[in-house]
Amino acid sequence: MAERGRPRNFDRTQALDRALMAFWQDGFEATSxxxxxxxxxxxxxxxxxxxxxxxxxxxxxLRHYGSFYANALPDALNKAPDTASAMDAMFEAAVDLFTRSDTPGGCFVVNSVASNAPNSPEMEESLKQLRRERLEQIAERLARDVRSGSLRHDTPVQELxxxxxxxxxxxxxxxxDGLGKERLAKLSGQSRNLISPWMMD
Structure with a gap:
């Protein structure tokens, strides 16, 4: 018999994954x-x-989500050969993540901010940090392509x-909200138009 106060043996990663799904579905406050x-x-x-x-x-x-679910986005962003392909790949990975059949749908971070977020400055800062990291990853990919000459030197990196x-x-x-994968893919496909004016021939 386990000693009082000591946790029973369990798979920590599996337990975290199950906790993540509960928080992802209902948010922090609503998950008892x-x-x-x-x-x-x-x-x-x-x-x-x-x-x-x-x-x-x-x-x-939250860290588990970043490491095991949302990691597909920066991977796709950084491995593509050019800017347009990088953005396409990132959005494709995002749509795949947001519409997985084995998750509650959408983005865990965005869902947590939208409703039932932790009423804690520390937790709020953790959520903001993940959003900042994603923004910085996109900006760095754009800046890298400016430095390599595949994007014009006057590309508005931060704005894009x-x-x-x-x-x-x-x-x-x-x-x-229930928008299907096909419609999400069509929406994200329009992103190529944003970068086209700044790409070098």
Missing amino acids: MTDLVEAMGINSPSIYAAFGSKERLFAEA ADLYAAILQGLAQAAR
Whole structure:
């Protein structure tokens, strides 16, 4: 029998994934400890012993999302051979993520901001940091292509990065609202027009 206060043996990654799905579905505030116990298959003393608090569990679930789900976006962005292809690949990865059949839909970060976000400055800052990282990743890809000469030297890098990041958030919300994959793909396909005037022949 396990000692009092010590967590039972469980797969931490699997438990985090289940917690993530619960938070992703209903948000932080609306997800109770009872919901988490049911989703994770772990009793509440073990959850507290392993993760410290509901807030810390949410923070770890947020990192899990970035590492195991949203990581497809920067990978696609950086591996493409040119700017237009990079943006296409990023949006394709985003649409795939937002419409997965095994997740609640949309983007976990955007959903968490939209409703039932943690009422905590620290948690709010963690969510903002992930959004900033995505914006910085887009801006760095654009800046890299300016430096390489594939984009014009006067390309408005920050403005375009801001616009692309806003489109990503819009796609995530549209997916959450039930817009299908085909329509999301058509919307994201229009992004190529944004970069075309700045591409070198």
